[in-house]
Amino acid sequence: MDDTFLDRLRSIVGEANVLASGDLSAYEQDWRGWWTGKALAVARPRTSQEVADVVKVCVAAGVSIVPQGGNTGLVEGGVPDASGRQLVVQMGRMQAVRQIDEANMTVTVEAGCVLASLQQQVRDAGLLFPLSLGAEGSCMVGGNLATNAGGTQVLRYGNARDLCLGLEVVTPAGDVLHSLSGLRKDNSGYDLRDLFVGSEGTLGIITAATLKVFPLPASTVTCWAAARGIEEAIGLLGLARQHLGASLTGFEFMDETGLDFVVRNMPMLRVPFADSLPPYSILIETSGPEPEPQARAVMEALLESALQQDLITDVVLAESGEQARQLWDVRENIPLAQVADGPNVKHDISLPISAIPAFVARSQETLSLSIPGVRIVNFGHLGDGNLHYNVQGPEGCKPQEFMARHGEQVTKLVYQEVAALGGSFSAEHGVGRVKADALAAYKCPTALRLMRAIKAAIDPLNVMNPRPYDEAAALKP
């Protein structure tokens, strides 16, 4: 069977674009090397029609498909399982920017375009595509949409979902959904676009998208403020919204423990207030059409008001783009600085912003009671209610031992507090295989039933990126 199947694939995408032997580890393993599967083969189609034909061949052969972009996901959603019976459909050859439409402020791009390349091509046209995240040098637009990627500009421009106006998708039946027209208003039926966005390749393969672009901001102003507590940090967020309106592009926070890792382990980075770290540090970025002096004046007025209201105790305003970059570097290197002390239990959670102080207090208490000396590193996109909440073993412990002994316990305690406060166990990384158990445990049962019904309706043969929770559903009476 396999030879016939592979021959059919070759006749669609060409001999060179079916990989069935040799080292396929780049496709079988996620980029961090945490999970390794075994693929039946890898197909690299060039057009949406080729994708559709590949899907039909898979359906006929009873082979399931794992769509794959840059393979930078964090939840084991883009690598095959261990069966050796799944086909990886790698989208990297569909990388064209089909059109930049300046009057409509849209770009139409294929799924395999690397995010940084899309950003650059849009910038070359004098415009901004604002989606920005750590993996942008290798992640692909199709994957960004399939996972509803977040990143650092969500506060102003939204998630990948909010940037998407239309999609081209190959369905599990091998049909092509044509919906790339780039309309800002379209109430002609169910919102299929948003169903595919964030569905992690389980409902179809996104082959192209029409996305919003924006004017390049004329100015960007960045500052770094010190706050005594999380309540003050949230108060500052409210004040920033009032002063800055839609110019507020970034509002990131970092706790003292996280920055202490940076101070100790990355001495080349200049951490503000390093001599006496405040409980919380905040990075604020504003950008917009105003000339820089005007934007700085607005930021200064905000900071003055925040000092007067005792929301912040100190502040540094970046004097140049270079200084702003250095501040962002500190923020972005916390995970790396933490790695120097060994692995830790990571969580990508979100909460209503008003519930964050209670979460911080309760989870700190619960974790410290359960595991005395445990170290919590809490940082992330406060403006979106998105915390990267990492838990490291007590000073001097053996990290691997801590992970093995306490990893699951820690995650359960954290997710329970999150759920009790109306939060989500996955803010921006998705579900994949890694969080399938959390989905079953914490999602509203009605939501789970609806999800399973939709999956079964659109993909009755379970061809597209089958997941543990689909299989659980299949066993249901």
Added chain:
Amino acid sequence: MDDTFLDRLRSIVGEANVLASGDLSAYEQDWRGWWTGKALAVARPRTSQEVADVVKVCVAAGVSIVPQGGNTGLVEGGVPDASGRQLVVQMGRMQAVRQIDEANMTVTVEAGCVLASLQQQVRDAGLLFPLSLGAEGSCMVGGNLATNAGGTQVLRYGNARDLCLGLEVVTPAGDVLHSLSGLRKDNSGYDLRDLFVGSEGTLGIITAATLKVFPLPASTVTCWAAARGIEEAIGLLGLARQHLGASLTGFEFMDETGLDFVVRNMPMLRVPFADSLPPYSILIETSGPEPEPQARAVMEALLESALQQDLITDVVLAESGEQARQLWDVRENIPLAQVADGPNVKHDISLPISAIPAFVARSQETLSLSIPGVRIVNFGHLGDGNLHYNVQGPEGCKPQEFMARHGEQVTKLVYQEVAALGGSFSAEHGVGRVKADALAAYKCPTALRLMRAIKAAIDPLNVMNPRPYDEAAALKP
């Protein structure tokens, strides 16, 4: 059967809240009186649990449900059919604002709250809920979400969809989906929220929602500009985006014919440049956190630049809130001014903004060739690509005769041009029963198949607001 059924309803919502006799026309007829159906009864539940229990009783009895809010829809989506076998579930008793969360910038509100009441309650808390449309005095939030309402602030704040963070929904199985937590990031499974938003009561009954609120703008600036052609108007839009960024709240356009109706039929309104109407008039509104003098200076710089580039030929800047209101009055009264000359064929269409000049030229040509002397009134939300494209018979014709003879022909010609240019036959009004034929004719066949599969999966018994296209689907082999 009916008596038992009604008794069961009464035991759930109370005797007084089951209307089964007397004049039910307020529930059986849309607000314009265009369509009249016949209801089996009207139930008015008070809680989501009551809604769920009503649904279960309907399922058991084989009675289908028409969810109804303020009954202000424009596509016959909220009134029962003529069978006398459908239950209207009217949501007006679920009208509480459950919570305004200032730190999270959200409001949680029940489906039956009138939009204007929600706006006011949020404003009383010092915040802005920006959804705004003509029917706001009687339409209800649940209907706004079920139809993904648009309105005048979409350019800055988005459609109802974009304002919604979470929903509480009663499914066709009588389950309650609890998802009101108000998270700005949540990638824990399929996007059910956006599936229910815009589904027009065919997948479930929205009983409550958590919606975004915003800081009240510190200043608003309004102007009215004259442009020689649609290309210039679109050029002005691009320039406005650059100068104003996210402060650009409104960008409305009106053609000469439309304003001429206002000048002739509504002499109490002061139309700028009435003595010599330009081909196109543009209303620009900007709002944001800046003090008014600063906001005016930015608007003046934009207008100066537009005059220099010959994008506009003249301009009026409103000197007061009262003058701004007068300008909006002119824009909003075009439909009413047109009615004075008798009914016309209305279209609520959207196009990629870059395709609008071609659409204007082509549809004008096609219509004039088919029906010499036909009068086109084209106005709407240019910033969103949303045109209210109304076609009136030639001067001196009998309007009713024109409608009867040419109505369908005109709509077909308009929709064909829209489809050829990648547009939508429904920008903000939805599908309902009125546009079910257009949906079948112009929607991508793959999209239709997916919609039908989703409807069948979530509502296998076709209990929720059955539609012609569902029935067509049911007949499929």
